[in-house]
Amino acid sequence: MQRLQAFKYELRPDGQQARQMARFAGSCRFVFNKALALQKTNHEAGGKFIGYVAMAKELTAWRNSSETPWLKDAPVHPLQHAIKNLERAYKNFFAKRAGFPRFAKKGQRDSLRYPDAKQIKLDQANARIFLPKLGWLRYRNSRDVLGTVRNATVSLSGSRWFVSIQTEREVEQPTSHSTSAVGIDMGLARFATMSDGSYLEPLWSFKKHEIRLRRYQRAMSRKTKFSNNWKKAKAKVQRLHTRIGNCRRDYLHKATTTISQNHAMVCIEDLQVRNMSKSAAGNADKPGKSVRAKSGLNKAILDQGWFEFRRQLDYKLAWAGGWLIAVPPHNTSRTCPACGHIHADNRKTQAKFACVECGHEDHADVVGAINILARGHRVAACGEDVSRAKPARAKRAASAKQEPTEAIQAGFVHA
Numbered sequence: 001m002q003r004l005q006a007f008k009y010e011l012r013p014d015g016q017q018a019r020q021m022a023r024f025a026g027s028c029r030f031v032f033n034k035a036l037a038l039q040k041t042n043h044e045a046g047g048k049f050i051g052y053v054a055m056a057k058e059l060t061a062w063r064n065s066s067e068t069p070w071l072k073d074a075p076v077h078p079l080q081h082a083i084k085n086l087e088r089a090y091k092n093f094f095a096k097r098a099g100f101p102r103f104a105k106k107g108q109r110d111s112l113r114y115p116d117a118k119q120i121k122l123d124q125a126n127a128r129i130f131l132p133k134l135g136w137l138r139y140r141n142s143r144d145v146l147g148t149v150r151n152a153t154v155s156l157s158g159s160r161w162f163v164s165i166q167t168e169r170e171v172e173q174p175t176s177h178s179t180s181a182v183g184i185d186m187g188l189a190r191f192a193t194m195s196d197g198s199y200l201e202p203l204w205s206f207k208k209h210e211i212r213l214r215r216y217q218r219a220m221s222r223k224t225k226f227s228n229n230w231k232k233a234k235a236k237v238q239r240l241h242t243r244i245g246n247c248r249r250d251y252l253h254k255a256t257t258t259i260s261q262n263h264a265m266v267c268i269e270d271l272q273v274r275n276m277s278k279s280a281a282g283n284a285d286k287p288g289k290s291v292r293a294k295s296g297l298n299k300a301i302l303d304q305g306w307f308e309f310r311r312q313l314d315y316k317l318a319w320a321g322g323w324l325i326a327v328p329p330h331n332t333s334r335t336c337p338a339c340g341h342i343h344a345d346n347r348k349t350q351a352k353f354a355c356v357e358c359g360h361e362d363h364a365d366v367v368g369a370i371n372i373l374a375r376g377h378r379v380a381a382c383g384e385d386v387s388r389a390k391p392a393r394a395k396r397a398a399s400a401k402q403e404p405t406e407a408i409q410a411g412f413v414h415a
């Protein structure tokens, strides 16, 4: 089976290269924004959506225009890729997977992608990579790149530049070493509760840093904009943001690695996180209720990185020969795992479950996880409708589905 994998390294550019990368990323952002503005005016004038080919022709005109001569200095493929990025943003919007594309701002995911592998030269022995118009760049060689290079993305995080090298390679169809199955209930008080009763502490990395972040931001707002002191204060804010992000990523990676190594089948709720975390403020016709509490919840949800957790579980399980099943979440917190009785009263409090029919008691999140696991077994065995709950990547799920007989059988024993 083909495995796509990205290997990320910190770059060690010289001053000239760092300036070039900043300029090129700026050019990509400029092209993205110009194309978005063109789509908007074109749409307002009643025109049809401008496809990639037509937009790429516009790009050629911009590059040759005397108004933006500096666009010619930037490598052309990354600029074209910026147009592709916009097209994907539109497609996600049309498919209701994302909001309307927004203009890119400086300092937000500054990056450029070289999509053509033929133009990239990787010299691992000397820890350097060749990229068009940048030349040979040194990088911190923290691990070997495996497979053939497909593309490379250069990005800025905090004040440091990174390169992410995506490769492709043939690996044997993995078979999971584990035979167990687990259900996971996602929550706020506990980040994730397993059906075996164990759980992960909430990820409060943002909350923990929130007070300091606010202090730094206030300090920054008191300074004169673009002054040296303002720049220093801004760098402090950015460094803290980077640290928060690193803490969160580290925590999630450790958790998802452990889970995917210990279980062959993992069942989670197919929560519509996007719906839950969408604006609580409402609009003029329909102002939101308890906006404050909900915005706190929204932030907490985003803070917890549920999306990222699920994404990582999905690919790590596929790599380990396991299987992620997302099940519809209805009634998982109200169904008694002992007798099957469904009632809202079964859940006494946020944390306590006590069945009104048979008296079965347990932690409410554990009950949720057990029910999720049971539903996952039904989905796996007899194809209970999961039309609303397809795994994130159908292709991967399909390749993972060839192997899980063992996992499912083991799951039945477990159930």
Ligand SMILES: [Zn+2]
Binding pocket: 336, 337, 338, 339, 340, 341, 355, 356, 357, 358, 359, 360
């Ligand atoms: Zn019961």
